[in-house]
Amino acid sequence: MIHADVADARPAGSADARMNYNVNGKLFSAEPTPGQCLRTFLRDRGVFGVKKGCDAGDCGACTVWLDGMPIHSCLMPAFRAAGSEVTTIEGLAKDGALHPMQQAFLNAQAFQCGFCAAGMIMTSAALTQEQRADLPHALKGNLCRCTGYRAIGDAFAGVTEIEDDVAGRACGASLPNPFAAGIVTGRARYTMDVAVEGLLHLKVLRSPHAHARIRAIGRERALAVPGVVEVFTWEDVPRRLYSTALHEDHLVSPDDTYVLDNVVRFAGQRIAAVVAETEAAAEQACRLLDVTYEILPAVFDPVAAMAPDAPILHDKGGEEKGNIFVDIHGEVGSVADGFKAADAVHEMTYSTSRVQHVHLETHGSIAGAATTDGCISAPVPRHPSSCS
Amino acid sequence: MNLNTVAEVKRPTSADQITQWRDGYAWLAGGTWLFSEPQISTDTLIDLQQLNWPALKSSSAGLDIAATCTVAELYRFAGPSDWRALPLVQECCNSFLASFKIWNAATVGGNICMSLPAGPMISLTVALEATYTLWPRTAPAREVPSIDFVTGNHTNILQKGELLRSIHLPASVLSKRPAFRHASLTHLGRSAALLIGTQNAAGGDLVITITAATPRPVQLRFKHAPSAIELRRTIDERIPADGYFDDVHGSAAYKRHLTRYFAEQIRAELAQPGARK
Numbered sequence: 156m157i158h159a160d161v162a163d164a165r166p167a168g169s170a171d172a173r174m175n176y177n178v179n180g181k182l183f184s185a186e187p188t189p190g191q192c193l194r195t196f197l198r199d200r201g202v203f204g205v206k207k208g209c210d211a212g213d214c215g216a217c218t219v220w221l222d223g224m225p226i227h228s229c230l231m232p233a234f235r236a237a238g239s240e241v242t243t244i245e246g247l248a249k250d251g252a253l254h255p256m257q258q259a260f261l262n263a264q265a266f267q268c269g270f271c272a273a274g275m276i277m278t279s280a281a282l283t284q285e286q287r288a289d290l291p292h293a294l295k296g297n298l299c300r301c302t303g304y305r306a307i308g309d310a311f312a313g314v315t316e317i318e319d320d321v322a323g324r325a326c327g328a329s330l331p332n333p334f335a336a337g338i339v340t341g342r343a344r345y346t347m348d349v350a351v352e353g354l355l356h357l358k359v360l361r362s363p364h365a366h367a368r369i370r371a372i373g374r375e376r377a378l379a380v381p382g383v384v385e386v387f388t389w390e391d392v393p394r395r396l397y398s399t400a401l402h403e404d405h406l407v408s409p410d411d412t413y414v415l416d417n418v419v420r421f422a423g424q425r426i427a428a429v430v431a432e433t434e435a436a437a438e439q440a441c442r443l444l445d446v447t448y449e450i451l452p453a454v455f456d457p458v459a460a461m462a463p464d465a466p467i468l469h470d471k472g473g474e475e476k477g478n479i480f481v482d483i484h485g486e487v488g489s490v491a492d493g494f495k496a497a498d499a500v501h502e503m504t505y506s507t508s509r510v511q512h513v514h515l516e517t518h519g520s521i522a523g524a525a526t527t528d529g530c531i532s533a534p535v536p537r538h539p540s541s542c543s
Numbered sequence: 544m545n546l547n548t549v550a551e552v553k554r555p556t557s558a559d560q561i562t563q564w565r566d567g568y569a570w571l572a573g574g575t576w577l578f579s580e581p582q583i584s585t586d587t588l589i590d591l592q593q594l595n596w597p598a599l600k601s602s603s604a605g606l607d608i609a610a611t612c613t614v615a616e617l618y619r620f621a622g623p624s625d626w627r628a629l630p631l632v633q634e635c636c637n638s639f640l641a642s643f644k645i646w647n648a649a650t651v652g653g654n655i656c657m658s659l660p661a662g663p664m665i666s667l668t669v670a671l672e673a674t675y676t677l678w679p680r681t682a683p684a685r686e687v688p689s690i691d692f693v694t695g696n697h698t699n700i701l702q703k704g705e706l707l708r709s710i711h712l713p714a715s716v717l718s719k720r721p722a723f724r725h726a727s728l729t730h731l732g733r734s735a736a737l738l739i740g741t742q743n744a745a746g747g748d749l750v751i752t753i754t755a756a757t758p759r760p761v762q763l764r765f766k767h768a769p770s771a772i773e774l775r776r777t778i779d780e781r782i783p784a785d786g787y788f789d790d791v792h793g794s795a796a797y798k799r800h801l802t803r804y805f806a807e808q809i810r811a812e813l814a815q816p817g818a819r820k
Contacts, residue, residue, distance in 0.1 A: 189588065190549030192578055210544040211579040212645060225644045229544055230578040232571065234552060235592065278644065286643070295731050296642025435547035442583070 174237035178202060179246025187233035193219070196233035197243060203348035204244035204273045204341020208298070208515040215297030216515055218274035219243045225281040227296070244273035244341030247280065256280035256310070257339040263309035264316045264331055267301035269338030270516045275299065275307060276339060287311060300514050347519055354521075355384060358437035360427045360444050362419040365453035366466060369417045372427055373445030380443060382436035387428045389415040396471065409480055411469055419448070420468050454478075548583050554590045561589055564680045564704030572611055572653040575645050596709070605714040610652025610707045614639065614664070617651055626717035628671060628741060634723045635667040640733040652707045655692065658699040660788045661734040661755040665693055669760040670739035670752035672716045680704040689760075696758045696788065719743055719750075722812045724805035728793055735793035736801035740809035742768070749813060751806050753778075756798035758788045763806075774810050778803055 173184040178197065187196050194217040197205045205228055208216035212230040219228045220242040247254045253261070256279050266272040275297045286293035290308060299307065309316065317331040337343035374386040392414040400408035415425060427444055431437035452466040459465060460478045468478055475481050494500055552571075555561055561568075567586040571577060577588070596609035598616045601623075608617060618636045622629050640661070641649060654664035655675070668675075673689040679702055689710070693699050701707070722740040727733055734755035741750045749768045753761040763777055782802070787795035 188545070189552045190546030192545055195545050212575055212641075215642070215644070218644060221647075224647050226647050227575075227644055230575045230645070231648060232552070232574050232578065232588070232590075234590075235574075292637075292731060293643065296644045433547075434545070438547055438581075 174234060176237055176241065177239070178241045179243060189234075191233040193228040193231040193233045193236050193241070196236070197228065197241070201350060202243050202245060203344065206270060206273055206345075206515070207347070207517055208270070208274075210517075213296075213298070214271070214274070214515055215278060216271050216274040218277040218297070220277065220281065223281070225278050242277075244277055244339075247276070248340060253339065254280055259310040259313060260307075261331070261335050261339050262313075262315040262317060263306050264335065265302065265306040265310040266299070266332070266335075266338055268514075268516065269332070269334065269343055270345060270514075271297060271299045272338050273341045279307075279311070298515060300512060345516055346521065347517070349521070351521060355430050355432060356434045356437050357428050357430050358434065358441050359425045360429070360441040360446070362422055362424045362426050362448075364419055364448055364450055365422045365455070366451040366468070367419040367448040368451060369419065369426065370447040370449050371445075372447075374427075376443040376445065377429060377440035380431070380436050380440045382432040383429060383440045384432065385430045386440065386444070387415060387430070388426070389413065389417045391415070406481065407483065409471075409473065411471060411480075544578060544581070546578065546582050546585065546588075548581075548586055549588055551587045552590060553587060554593050556593050556595075558591075558594060558678060558706060558708075561680070561704070568704065570706060572656075573613065573649040575641070575649040576653065576657055591706075603714060604711075605717060606712040608651050608668075608710040608712070610650060610655075610709060612651045614646035614649050614651060614654070615643070618646060622717070626714070627744075628717050628719050628721040631667055631670065631721050631723055631739060634725070635663040635737075638663040638666070638725050638734050638737055640731075651710065655710070656699065656701065656707055658693045658695075658697055658759075660696055660758050661737070661792065662693075663734065663737060663754075665689075665760060666734075666737045666739060666752065666754040668710050668712065669693075669754065669762065670721075670741060670750075671712045672750075674711045674713075676708045676711070677701065678706040678708045684708065690762050693759045716741065720813060722809040724808055726801055726805070728797075733792045736798055736805060738802065738805040738809060740806075740813050742813045746816070749810065751809055753782070753802055753806070756787055756793075756802045757782060768810065768814060771807055771810065774806055775803060778806055 173186045176183055176185055178200070179202075185196075185200070194205055194207060194210075197219070198207070205219055206216035207229070208214035210229050212227045215227060217228040218225050220226070220240075221231065221236060222239045223242070247257060254276075256276050260266065260272060260276055260279075265275070275294070278294060278297050282293050290304075290311065294304070294307070306316070316329060318328040320328070320330050332338065334343050369389065372388045374388070377383060377386050394413065396410040397412055398405060398408040398410050399412050402408040415427065419426070426446060427441070429437045429440040429444075431440060454460045454465050454468075460468075463477065465478055469480075473480070553561065567584065569577060569582065569585045569588055571588040571590045571592075577585075591611050594611070596611050598609050598612035599620055600607040606620075606622065614636055618633055620629075620632060636646065639646065651664045654662045655668065658665070669689045674686050675689055675692055677685050677687060679685065687700065691700065719741040724738045725734055725736070727735050736756040737754045739752045742748060747767055749763075749765040751763045751774075753763070761781055763774075763781065765777075769777065782799070784799065785795065787798040787802070789795040789798075793801075
């Protein structure tokens, strides 16, 4: 509940805690939950142009205007938006005509997947001339992870990159992204941009330990949380191994993972899943699971992991030796002959860390109830260039 | 993000209405940090917005900044032309890692109370020799020099439930000549070192405030401007080699290098007569 000693945001004479909102010119009364941010408040009401990216104020995908002032709606308490004019990407076009910045993004194709575009446009359309003169500074609160920023700079410069789709001449022409109009207006629908009746939420408890055996999981306190529907642990899932790498070649991507396991092999591994009517209940129940671990020796270095006395992580059969699943060597042609024929040979060992692209659209999936043929439908985020 | 453990928001019109402080309470200023990560030990937010503290009040005595003044409001402040140190306000705002959209919500007081080494509102107000007014829950208001407020990375002198009410920048310091130096490992990134020098209009003295490079601000005060060697010796006496803040935004050795380098630049700049560059 939200106590307001000054009731300026409340309907006059109202005894309830509803507040007055104005979103894109639409007026309504609503009661946000106490710790709710403006982003989820808007999306709960079908304003799906406001995106969830980092949810921590860094990516800018959730940018909206509060009385004309751009803010990150993931950091704004929802109750503070009461009594103000909230403008989202859906409210930027006036009388059917795109805002000039929407048109500029369209002309320059200043997006690829388009997930950042709503926030990027809401920020760009609010910039002063002085800010436009220093775009890296003005746009540091907006991240794009596929187009890069050159095309966004083109939009500011008024560059048109697209050509008309003329029958018979389309081949070789610079045609726009077919979803462009939806992207710049916030109408494009991504995986999570759907309201599902009776939606349940699943949250996962993760291990704090790098290597441990689970002795017991007490679920009574978790199940007692109002709204909790079910708790799943390793005892509830099929004991069937699969590969998380999703490669077609199981020689290099072994089946080594259970959906839920009683052995932990890295800090952060999922231990249990809680299904509840709200995210809050699922999170609370995760905190109330009583897990007893037997902590095992861990190894953190790939070279140390290959030593004969290293703690063994997997013992599932099929391992070549210890922690080594398979030793693979390959070459195209003859490297030895190539070295022999070379005028100069430079030898050095190079290593690099794994790089994550850090796409803005969150990982997530929505699973439907089993149909008569036993299938479960589960849409997942798609490739960035196909968004609708 | 949603703060799912929060069950109640109190919106007092006077801070006195919050009499019983308990664990689980959190003052809510701009919310830009509170809402940026789960706050599982917080169940009640106490909104400061409806206290309606005037953001900025300037007088011949100086500038009073409410803790709830947003960074954007401070950035836009235009003061008398003889407050020669005022450009430091915009320079410090521009040293935020956060974008201008965050400035629209984040508060000056919030940045100070976060007490991170790279908090530029700490750099600004310590360099301008501010006095902070604190409101304990059950005792009379107290005033503390800004240099004594932050005690380490993410720690300060605030007692449970104690509120930072306002920041007073004295006109005598606002009238001093400033020099500003700042660097970060990445372009427009978080500060690795932020140094500010000030000097009386009459010249001769020097105050250098070192922030971001150290866990808490360090202030060097010289009645007479030192030589390069004296300055270097003083820095090394005040900050041992392991006294620099070592994190992903810069190693201790890098921050020591920047501190020595920028301090000498500031000394040299303020040794030149006349306007700053």
